[in-house]
Amino acid sequence: xxxxxxxxxxxxxxxxxxxxxxxxxxxxxxxxxxxxxxxxxxxxxxxxxxxxxxxxxxxxxxxxxxxxxxxxxxxxxxxxxxxxxxxxxxxxxxxxxxxxxxxxxxxx
Amino acid sequence: xxxxxxxxxxxxxxxxxxxxxxxxxxxxxxxxxxxxxxxxxxxxxxxxxxxxxxxxxxxxxxxxxxxxxxxxxxxxxxxxxxxxxxxxxxxxxxxxxxxxxxxxxxxx
DNA sequence: GCTTGATGCGTAGATTAGCTACATGTTGCC
DNA sequence: GGCAACATGTAGCTAATCTACGCATCAAGC
Numbered sequence: 396x397x398x399x400x401x402x403x404x405x406x407x408x409x410x411x412x413x414x415x416x417x418x419x420x421x422x423x424x425x426x427x428x429x430x431x432x433x434x435x436x437x438x439x440x441x442x443x444x445x446x447x448x449x450x451x452x453x454x455x456x457x458x459x460x461x462x463x464x465x466x467x468x469x470x471x472x473x474x475x476x477x478x479x480x481x482x483x484x485x486x487x488x489x490x491x492x493x494x495x496x497x498x499x500x501x502x503x
Numbered sequence: 504x505x506x507x508x509x510x511x512x513x514x515x516x517x518x519x520x521x522x523x524x525x526x527x528x529x530x531x532x533x534x535x536x537x538x539x540x541x542x543x544x545x546x547x548x549x550x551x552x553x554x555x556x557x558x559x560x561x562x563x564x565x566x567x568x569x570x571x572x573x574x575x576x577x578x579x580x581x582x583x584x585x586x587x588x589x590x591x592x593x594x595x596x597x598x599x600x601x602x603x604x605x606x607x608x609x610x611x
Numbered sequence: 612g613c614t615t616g617a618t619g620c621g622t623a624g625a626t627t628a629g630c631t632a633c634a635t636g637t638t639g640c641c
Numbered sequence: 642g643g644c645a646a647c648a649t650g651t652a653g654c655t656a657a658t659c660t661a662c663g664c665a666t667c668a669a670g671c
Contacts, residue, residue, distance in 0.1 A: 399628075399658060400598050402510030406657095408605040421619050431601040441658055443621055448657085464666055465619055484606060490508050491599065493539040497516040498592060507657070510628060529648050549629050551650055556628090572637055573648055618667075626659075631652105638647075 396434060404490075405445060407483025408435075410454060410476050417458075417471035420446055446470060454479045504542060512598075513553060515591025516543075518562060518584050525566075525579035528554055554578060562587050 412418065412426045424442055427435045446468075449455045454476030457468050472480065520526065520534045532550055535543045554576075557563045562584030565576050580588065 396594060396598060396601065397511050399626095400511035400594070402628085402657060403505050403508035404602055408602065411606050419619080420621095421617095427605060430605045432604060434597065434601045435605065438659065438661095439620075440622080440660070440662090445657080447621090463618090466665090467619070486504060486508070487602060487606060489542065490504055493504065493542045494512055494516065494595060496540060497535060497538045497543065498519050498595060507629060507655095510657085513629080527648080528650095529646095546630065546632095547649075548631065548633090548651080553628085555650090571647090574636090575648070613671085615670085616668090619665080621663080623662080624660090627657100628655105630655080632654105634649100634651080636648085638645100640645085641643090 404487070405437075405441075406449060406454075407480055407487065409442075409445060409449060410472060410480040410483065413455070413470055413472050414477075414480060417469050419460075419467040419469045421467075423470070449476070512595070513545075513549075514557060514562075515588055515595065517550075517553060517557060518580060518588040518591065521563070521578055521580050522585075522588060525577050527568075527575040527577045529575075531578070557584070 408427065409423060412423050412430070418426060420439075420443055423446070424437055424439070427437060446455065446457075450457055450470070454473060455470045456473050457470045460467050460469060516535065517531060520531050520538070526534060528547075528551055531554070532545055532547070535545060554563065554565075558565055558578070562581060563578045564581050565578045568575050568577055
């Protein structure tokens with residue numbers, strides 16, 4: 396998968412992962428990897444800045460904790476984030492329709 | 504639809520539009536607009552550089568012609584472009600699976 | 612005691628594709 | 642004369658992702 400195919404789609408994916416339970420960065424990475432069937436192996440240099448961006452934008456809230464001597468920053472969805480996620484899902488459907496309308500991917 | 508959601512997906516879409524018939528830039532714009540149900544209204548500053556990029560990469564070949572006093576540059580798919588399009592379609596399917604695996608868009 | 616891998620957070624700098632805004636010219640219609 | 646549609650193109654900006662680092666803890670293996 397090309398790198399910047401993700402562009403603009405990563406944010407809702409991150410929000411989706413913390414939708415039902417707050418997670419810390421590393422766990423978010425793992426959740427993305429798992430949910431994507433091993434395809435989405437984000438480098439930390441992508442994830443952590445994205446998390447800070449989302450927090451700065453008000454879609455995530457974070458909290459520090461220490462587990463087994465390791466510091467974790469746990470992120471949870473804010474209500475603004477929840478709205479953002481919902482509209483992100485909607486936008487994905489539109490985007491998918493646009494691409495498939497043009498691409499006709501069935502016709503290999 | 505956010506602007507850079509397109510990132511990395513535009514190229515195969517352009518190739519798909521000229522798959523069965525060569526078209527000039529303006530006609531490609533219109534075809535994209537039509538196939539996307541009016542959603543994909545590319546600015547010329549996006550399309551024309553993209554076409555030149557694809558030609559430079561060997562996926563498209565162009566030819567000048569004059570129709571009704573207007574100069575047109577008509578693009579057609581090369582064999583390399585055809586392969587690129589096929590793999591682009593495949594990548595799209597993977598990408599879609601990844602996003603939907605993470606996003607679960609059904610659960611609004 | 613040492614090394615290695617997994618866990619965990621983070622920044623700096625480069626890349627690059629899509630965008631806005633602009634420039635140029637023709638045709639046809641009011 | 643003027644405006645919309647047709648038609649191509651460049652210059653410069655933006656911003657999200659990537660690569661490549663740095664730092665620290667813990668557990669396992671030798």
